[in-house]
Amino acid sequence: MRQATREYHFDRMLWSAFDTAAKLSRGSEKEYRTTLKYIPYFRGVVDALLQPGEPGREFLRVCARYFENVVTARERGRKTAITTFCFSPTILYAFDVVPVCLEVISAMMCLAYRRGTGEFLDYCNEVGFTETSCSSQRGALGGFLAGLGSEIDLVLTDTPGVCDTNANAFAFAAAYLHKPFFQLDYPPVLVDGRSDTYHREDYRALIRFLEEHTGKQLDVDRLRAVLTEVQAQDEMIAELDELARCVPNPLPVSFNLMLYAGRFLFAGMPECTHLLESMVRMARRNAELGRSGLASGTENARAFFCYIDHYAQDLRLWQMLDELGIGYVGNILSRHWGATAPYVRELGKQDAAYSIDTTGLDTMIDSIAALNSRMPMVKSIRGPYDAPNMWLEDTLALAKMYAADFIVYNGTPGCRNTWGMVKLFARDTEKAGFPTHIMNGDAFDERVQSWEATRERFEEFIRVRRILR
Amino acid sequence: MSPDWMEAAVVLENRFVKRWKAAGKKVVGYTCSYLPDEVFHAAGILPYRLRGYGTEECTIGDTYFGPFICSLPKCMLQLAGEGRFRFLDGAIITPGCDSMRRLDECWRKAGDDHPGIVPGFFFHFAVPHKFSDYTVHWFADEIRRLIAAVEAHFEVAISADRLRDAIRVYNRGRELLRELERLRTLPEPPITGTDALAVVLAGTAMARDVYNDRLAAFLAEPSPEPPAHRGRIRLMLVGSANDDVELVRLVEGDRALVVADNLCFSARCHLDPVPEDGDPVEALAQSYLRKNECPRMYGQYQGRLELLRAKIRSARVDGVVMQNIRFCDLHGAENGLFERDLEAEGVPCLRVEREYGALVEKGRLKMRVDAFLERIAHRREVCA
Numbered sequence: 001m002r003q004a005t006r007e008y009h010f011d012r013m014l015w016s017a018f019d020t021a022a023k024l025s026r027g028s029e030k031e032y033r034t035t036l037k038y039i040p041y042f043r044g045v046v047d048a049l050l051q052p053g054e055p056g057r058e059f060l061r062v063c064a065r066y067f068e069n070v071v072t073a074r075e076r077g078r079k080t081a082i083t084t085f086c087f088s089p090t091i092l093y094a095f096d097v098v099p100v101c102l103e104v105i106s107a108m109m110c111l112a113y114r115r116g117t118g119e120f121l122d123y124c125n126e127v128g129f130t131e132t133s134c135s136s137q138r139g140a141l142g143g144f145l146a147g148l149g150s151e152i153d154l155v156l157t158d159t160p161g162v163c164d165t166n167a168n169a170f171a172f173a174a175a176y177l178h179k180p181f182f183q184l185d186y187p188p189v190l191v192d193g194r195s196d197t198y199h200r201e202d203y204r205a206l207i208r209f210l211e212e213h214t215g216k217q218l219d220v221d222r223l224r225a226v227l228t229e230v231q232a233q234d235e236m237i238a239e240l241d242e243l244a245r246c247v248p249n250p251l252p253v254s255f256n257l258m259l260y261a262g263r264f265l266f267a268g269m270p271e272c273t274h275l276l277e278s279m280v281r282m283a284r285r286n287a288e289l290g291r292s293g294l295a296s297g298t299e300n301a302r303a304f305f306c307y308i309d310h311y312a313q314d315l316r317l318w319q320m321l322d323e324l325g326i327g328y329v330g331n332i333l334s335r336h337w338g339a340t341a342p343y344v345r346e347l348g349k350q351d352a353a354y355s356i357d358t359t360g361l362d363t364m365i366d367s368i369a370a371l372n373s374r375m376p377m378v379k380s381i382r383g384p385y386d387a388p389n390m391w392l393e394d395t396l397a398l399a400k401m402y403a404a405d406f407i408v409y410n411g412t413p414g415c416r417n418t419w420g421m422v423k424l425f426a427r428d429t430e431k432a433g434f435p436t437h438i439m440n441g442d443a444f445d446e447r448v449q450s451w452e453a454t455r456e457r458f459e460e461f462i463r464v465r466r467i468l469r
Numbered sequence: 470m471s472p473d474w475m476e477a478a479v480v481l482e483n484r485f486v487k488r489w490k491a492a493g494k495k496v497v498g499y500t501c502s503y504l505p506d507e508v509f510h511a512a513g514i515l516p517y518r519l520r521g522y523g524t525e526e527c528t529i530g531d532t533y534f535g536p537f538i539c540s541l542p543k544c545m546l547q548l549a550g551e552g553r554f555r556f557l558d559g560a561i562i563t564p565g566c567d568s569m570r571r572l573d574e575c576w577r578k579a580g581d582d583h584p585g586i587v588p589g590f591f592f593h594f595a596v597p598h599k600f601s602d603y604t605v606h607w608f609a610d611e612i613r614r615l616i617a618a619v620e621a622h623f624e625v626a627i628s629a630d631r632l633r634d635a636i637r638v639y640n641r642g643r644e645l646l647r648e649l650e651r652l653r654t655l656p657e658p659p660i661t662g663t664d665a666l667a668v669v670l671a672g673t674a675m676a677r678d679v680y681n682d683r684l685a686a687f688l689a690e691p692s693p694e695p696p697a698h699r700g701r702i703r704l705m706l707v708g709s710a711n712d713d714v715e716l717v718r719l720v721e722g723d724r725a726l727v728v729a730d731n732l733c734f735s736a737r738c739h740l741d742p743v744p745e746d747g748d749p750v751e752a753l754a755q756s757y758l759r760k761n762e763c764p765r766m767y768g769q770y771q772g773r774l775e776l777l778r779a780k781i782r783s784a785r786v787d788g789v790v791m792q793n794i795r796f797c798d799l800h801g802a803e804n805g806l807f808e809r810d811l812e813a814e815g816v817p818c819l820r821v822e823r824e825y826g827a828l829v830e831k832g833r834l835k836m837r838v839d840a841f842l843e844r845i846a847h848r849r850e851v852c853a
Binding site for chain 2: 170417
């Protein structure tokens, strides 16, 4: 690792970068354009995010606020917990613990710096973590292992049996940093009585763990408040999901990223609510005007991403889709499986969904356990991909419902879980009538495949399969 | 040592399996040591640990699995696709890790293209990743689900009494294997690590009562005098699954002796007795889930480090060889932690990555091991 990288804590640097970016739009156009010259790489991201207006500004504020929370946690007497994107932070906010979500931080580093997380990825290997592990955790984790991030108190994950590569990163972090560790463990079947019981008992064990290590009792009123906020957020996400079905799709392509990032960072908190409110306002306005969310205003095709997006480096995936006039109808990260989600209602999947009951402590714990067990990846990639309620069924149903013209798989080479069967999966989606493109790059590490090569393969697929209308 | 051991260790459909099948009895393969063999023994079915041993290419494995996947399940699929597991009447896939659990889909889907390769009984058997009251309860129910499925498919009855009998038979085997492990730790062990692995592997492909009798007779044989391995460097081999005696032979060469190990397929999976009283399913669930040798049991690193320390002490280990199959992040990462902590305690460690299968990297591995042995030899000289 370069000495220069060791000079400052990386999370403080990210706070500074996003905080400054969030303030940019307050100045005049001239001030804004002048400032962009001083952030030659990050400017592309900032400019792209601010283009849609209010939601972009709100998103930058959310990111800045998140890093502020992480960096200032200790001085404000709050504990921190390393977590994963598919672990709902709601319970942590109920305990006043600051979630440190490795994957989202890795993605943010890719957005902010040309160097991405490369040095931290490599640092993990230097201290014994495998180079074949998933880059989504490894990027940010390297910073914490090197002592270049905020102090960590706890390590939490919920991916054993769902994504062992992910779970292993958290187990390694706990052992390396000598921190208390807790895993939520998921059976391979989502919907049955045994799984329900297991989810509930396991979640209660998590609460006991948090109580032990924070020295606090779970505050019923606070839990009710965050769950009530989640309900309101789910309603807004449901509206956005419903609006995405319109032709043309009134949602800008970057909305997908903002939606899930907001939820991963601040589910149950007002920051996420404000972001969603601004997104809903813009989407409603576009829908009323019959306007596409695409910059060109013309929708040439619709893409459904069956896994994750491409964050290395900056927002080029979203910009490419926008340039090509491809409407983005979501990926597995943006689905929340609350009972009010349009796809839950339309597909009759209430048994695979969660609903929130704030009547009493037990009902709230059961609700949050069900919510967490329906988080992205945890919900649909826990069992055989072709089993009921799993990846294939969800993907085909969502692609059909949102009238996708094609399906794209993008992940990381570290994803043993999906690379173990993505060829079979793609064979099935093709048989179902969806041209399916498997991207070979690494969502978090451009050194694996350059963006230029990734884009060329993508465009070749679009051309050869005659996707664009 | 009887050649029977080595035959059972290196021939998939060995003569014991053939004899079993000739008697009209069933064989069920499984992928993970967390599956209680006793269930099958109680049903009169031979539990057979699935392996990828003997693959010469991986075209079928590579067709269904993606590129970034451990070569062990790929080799298992290759053998299945080539029809070399046709003697199986059933197969059980367990989520030992991501790569292994995807063998479920890959094998089933390969069956569409290679008719007849998927056994009639095909079962996904889940195992929790931690030990506590509710996980044991869930696991006991999973074992009951397995029992019900076996009873229905094979039209057998697995009573509590038969399960208790099976536990007794397996406990006898565990007692014998503990003795084998003890012999390996002696100052002058009567058996090499290569032969010890062959003996243990044979137990995964042979009826347990037959195995117990043979193992008892083997242990009663007089040790060679003088011991042939005096003065060798004493190694421990840990890491990813290894069912290849040739890998151990390569590590040992003519200068070293593997006197202890912590490997899937080694004796570690068969040492702890299962209680013979009480509800046998609960006893199996408790005993199997309590096992903590595999990094799939997340958050238990310190326990596994203690296990290695204890073995290093009892077997007077000079150095630890830590290997992992490429893309096996669980063992690869944990080896990194072991190396950090054991080296700090003065235990020489060697970390190597390899591919599963026909030792395609023999030269590289041999060179790394030889250099490691030189390091230990130099240390011995300095200490002397």
